Amino acid sequence: MSAPPDLIEAMRGIAAGDRRALETVYRATSAKLFGICLRIAGDRGEAEDALQDVYVSLWTSAARYDPARASPLGWLAAFARNRAIDRLRRRRRVDETAPMEAAVAVADAAPLADAVLSAGQDRARIHHCLSELDEPQRGAIRTAFFEGVTYAELAARQDVPLGTVKSWVRRGLARLKACLEA
Amino acid sequence: MTEPDLLAAELALGLLDGADLLAARGRLATDPAFVAQVADWEGKLAPLFDEIGPVEADPALWARIAGALDAAPPAGSEVLALRRAVRRWQWTAALSAAAALVIAVLTGPVLLTPPPAAGPAPMVASMELPATQLRLGVTWMPDRGELMVSAAGMAADGVHDHELWVVPTNGKPLSLGVVVAGAARRVQLPAALAAQLGAGATVALSVEAIGGSVSGIPGPVVASAKLSST
Numbered sequence: 001m002s003a004p005p006d007l008i009e010a011m012r013g014i015a016a017g018d019r020r021a022l023e024t025v026y027r028a029t030s031a032k033l034f035g036i037c038l039r040i041a042g043d044r045g046e047a048e049d050a051l052q053d054v055y056v057s058l059w060t061s062a063a064r065y066d067p068a069r070a071s072p073l074g075w076l077a078a079f080a081r082n083r084a085i086d087r088l089r090r091r092r093r094v095d096e097t098a099p100m101e102a103a104v105a106v107a108d109a110a111p112l113a114d115a116v117l118s119a120g121q122d123r124a125r126i127h128h129c130l131s132e133l134d135e136p137q138r139g140a141i142r143t144a145f146f147e148g149v150t151y152a153e154l155a156a157r158q159d160v161p162l163g164t165v166k167s168w169v170r171r172g173l174a175r176l177k178a179c180l181e182a
Numbered sequence: 183m184t185e186p187d188l189l190a191a192e193l194a195l196g197l198l199d200g201a202d203l204l205a206a207r208g209r210l211a212t213d214p215a216f217v218a219q220v221a222d223w224e225g226k227l228a229p230l231f232d233e234i235g236p237v238e239a240d241p242a243l244w245a246r247i248a249g250a251l252d253a254a255p256p257a258g259s260e261v262l263a264l265r266r267a268v269r270r271w272q273w274t275a276a277l278s279a280a281a282a283l284v285i286a287v288l289t290g291p292v293l294l295t296p297p298p299a300a301g302p303a304p305m306v307a308s309m310e311l312p313a314t315q316l317r318l319g320v321t322w323m324p325d326r327g328e329l330m331v332s333a334a335g336m337a338a339d340g341v342h343d344h345e346l347w348v349v350p351t352n353g354k355p356l357s358l359g360v361v362v363a364g365a366a367r368r369v370q371l372p373a374a375l376a377a378q379l380g381a382g383a384t385v386a387l388s389v390e391a392i393g394g395s396v397s398g399i400p401g402p403v404v405a406s407a408k409l410s411s412t
Contacts, residue, residue, distance in 0.1 A: 019251070026244055031236035039234050051239055055247045057399060064354070069221050074228040078194075081231075082397035085196050089391025090342065090401060126229045141195070145230055150199045150393070151192075173191045174183040180226055 007072035014062035026055055029073060033080040040084035040148045046091075050084040057083060085148035129179035137172030140165060190219035194227060199393035204359050210398060211356040212374035307385050309405035311336070318361065320346070320385055322409055327376050329358060332366040345394045348375070349384040349406070358385070360394045383409045 007028060013021025033054055038047040058079065065075050130138055140154055149157070155165040186209075192198050193206045209216045302324040309318045319332040331346060344363070347355040356378060359369060371379070386406035388395070395401055 019248075022251075023244065023248075026247070030243070031238050032231075032234075034239040035234045035237040036231065038237055048239055048243055052243060052247050052250060056250050057397075059251055061354075061399060069218075070225055070228070074225060074231070077228060077231040078224045079397070082196070083399075085396050086391060086399075086401065089393065089396065090389070091391075126226065142230075144195045144197050145227060146234070148196050151197045152199060154197075169192070169195075169197065170188060173188060177183055177187070177191075177226075 008067045011062050011065050011067075011072050014059060015065075022055065022059055025058070025072075025076075029076055030055075032073065033076060036077055036080045037084045039146055040081060040088060046087075047084075050087050051080070053087060054080045054083045081148065088148060125180060126176075129176050132179055133172050133175055136168045137175070140168045141172050141176070144169065186213075186216055187219055190216060191223045194220050194223035196396050203393045203396070204357075207357050207394065207398065208359070208372060208375070212372045303411045305379070305381055305409040305411055307407035307409045309385075309387055309407045311387075312404055318344075318346075318387060318405065320407070320409070322379050324376070324380070327371055327373070328368055329371055329379070330366060330368045331359075331361055333361045333363050334366060336361070336363040338363040341392065343390050343392050343394055344404075345388050345390045345400065347386045347388060347400055348378045349386055350378050354398075355386065355400050357394065357398070360390070361387070379409060381409060381411055385409060 007025060010021045010024045010028075014025065030051065034047060034051050037050040037054065038044065041047040041050050058076075061079070065072065069075075070078075130141070133141070140158075143149060143154060143157075151162060151165055151169070154169075155162040158165065189206050189209070192202075193210070198206055210220065305322045305324070307320045307322075309320070310316075311318060316335045318336070319330075321330040321332075322328075323330070333344070336344070344361040346358040346361055348358055349355045356375060358371070358375065384406055385408075386400065386403050388400035388403045390401045
């Protein structure tokens with residue numbers, strides 16, 4: 001096994017226009033980011049288009065990455081999630097019926113920690129803090145994160161008024177923050 | 183929990199759409215403290231990505247990406263593609279100016295009235311929408327800090343929104359907002375955004391999902407133009 005590539009250095013390389021640096025980042029991160037695209041996009045073909053879009057936009061956007069603010073993989077994960085959501089929303093027909101499964105469907109997935117994104121303590125903390133939330137709050141926040149849905153889509157899926165979903169999420173976020181910073 | 187912090191969390195999660203998304207994105211373009219709050223929430227939520235296991239993509243995908251890059255602008259310059267489109271626009275604009283001159287010469291002397299000198303003059307940009315007869319009119323009134331966007335004739339397709347951007351000479355495109363199809367709207371711009379607008383500033387129009395770009399990066403750019411004094 002070779003040592004893991006220095007992703008921060010490679011991100012700098014991309015910003016400077018080094019194609020090999022992009023390939024290095026691709027080799028080191030594409031499986032992780034593909035998992036994220038697949039989760040948001042739902043099907044493999046669309047997820048591959050999204051992943052291509054992620055690295056093509058990374059080629060011109062890597063300069064936005066600030067190593068003082070986030071780990072490269074954490075930043076790339078959020079970047080991939082946002083690009084995949086953009087694509088999904090650009091494609092989604094408004095008249096498509098929303099999937100009928102409720103937001104709680106993803107509520108209790110067991111963490112498959114790969115210990116790459118954060119120190120163990122932080123990771124334990126957010127999971128602990130999420131588990132402290134009551135179910136409608138936790139389910140709504142998790143669904144928003146893992147499926148990239150808006151308040152309006154959450155409300156439609158759960159068949160509850162928009163205001164109800166907003167208050168679940170907002171109360172949940174306030175409690176989450178208080179717990180994370182306790 | 184403060185209101186901006188809540189908004190930052192909602193933006194990081196991607197919960198917002200419509201006017202709320204616009205307001206949050208406007209803030210992101212102009213308020214560094216808010217940028218830090220959004221980044222902070224992204225960091226707080228990042229450990230959740232651990233729950234998504236890695237999946238190997240098609241081994242041929244890297245070749246596809248490399249191929250797409252050969253057709254893309256060089257790194258570090260996401261505005262280049264926009265500038266290229268702008269150059270094309272300038273070329274057609276120059277052609278029509280030449281045509282207008284020919285008409286002026288043919289129809290005899292014209293009376294040229296210089297605009298009144300009081301206050302900074304309004305600036306306009308006009309963008310042709312591809313494959314339509316429609317134009318999007320953008321008027322910037324520096325003295326009032328107001329932007330007027332006229333999208334008369336444009337129809338919402340229920341799937342996409344058009345988003346208007348200003349492209350600073352040395353920086354990433356900043357959102358000016360989502361265009362309201364079929365209407366003329368006037369918006370007051372925050373000072374930091376207003377500072378990016380002026381004669382020669384490039385405005386560009388992109389196609390986005392309803393509500394506008396979530397990532398803050400423009401989708402496909404369909405038209406662009408430079409602001410110039412009337």
